[in-house]
Amino acid sequence: MTPGAHTMAIDRIRESVLRAEDLGRVFPTRAGNVTGCAGINLEIFAGELVVVRGASGAGKSTLLRLLGGLDSPTSGAVWVNGVPFAGLSEEQIVKLRRDDLGFIFQDFGLIPVLTAAQNVSLPLRMTETDAAARDARVAEVLELVGLTDHAAQLPDELSGGQQQRVGIARALAVPPSILIADEPTAQLDAANATIVMDLLLRLVRTEGIAVVVATHDPDLADRADRVIELHDGRIVARPGRRSA
Secondary structure, three states: OHHHHHHHHHHHHHHHEEEEEEEEEEEEEOOOEEEEEEEEEEEEOOOOOEEEEEEOOOOOHHHHHHHHOOOOOOEEEEEEEEOOOOOOOOOHHHHHHHHHHHEEEOOOOOOOOOOOHHHHHHHHHHOOOOHHHHHHHHHHHHHHOOHHOOOOOOHHHHHHHHHHHHHHHHHHOOOEEEEEEEEOOOOOOOHHHHHHHHHHHHEEEEEEOOEEEEEEHHHHHOOOOOEEEEOOOOEOOOOOOOOO
């Protein structure tokens, strides 16, 4: 091995998949400006689970929307796999989100008239994946989340935990390097919340996906690699990455 090659390999492994620099978002209102986020500096690496915590209104959802390119910052910038959102056209931002990011929402976000399999297939249809490959990938991710036997069911025929797992399968349909989840267990009972937490951790540990989760769930925070505390849109505590 050439001198320095090992160090270079480690640097490549540790290269951040998601990075924010001096990230800020201000919302103008009739009563004056409201700060959603301010001065956020953050790096997320492949194969780690990062939990974002804070009281309601602390800026968790705002931060996740900025990191995922669903909203534009007032200041600072976000890079996804080295590509900055700044300067991209709306079409390019949509493509970057589609190819590199997966989103999991608190309210599941499923289309009620489509079956579980049809909901999961939507991102693949957007990428114009051919039918055979699309069906194979849908079957693969439904098996991954343990819902093979529920592929033909509509959302209202599924439990809340099953609906959230359909949402996770949909987020995985076009294989992402980063999953962004906003309160994914908030509407679930303890048993289903544990199932979803276990699934997210398995994706981190076995698939090498970076997962960023906003949550009030202390159990999920206890299992994270890092916990970021937000207060009034600012990071107030950021413990170091835990050892494996």
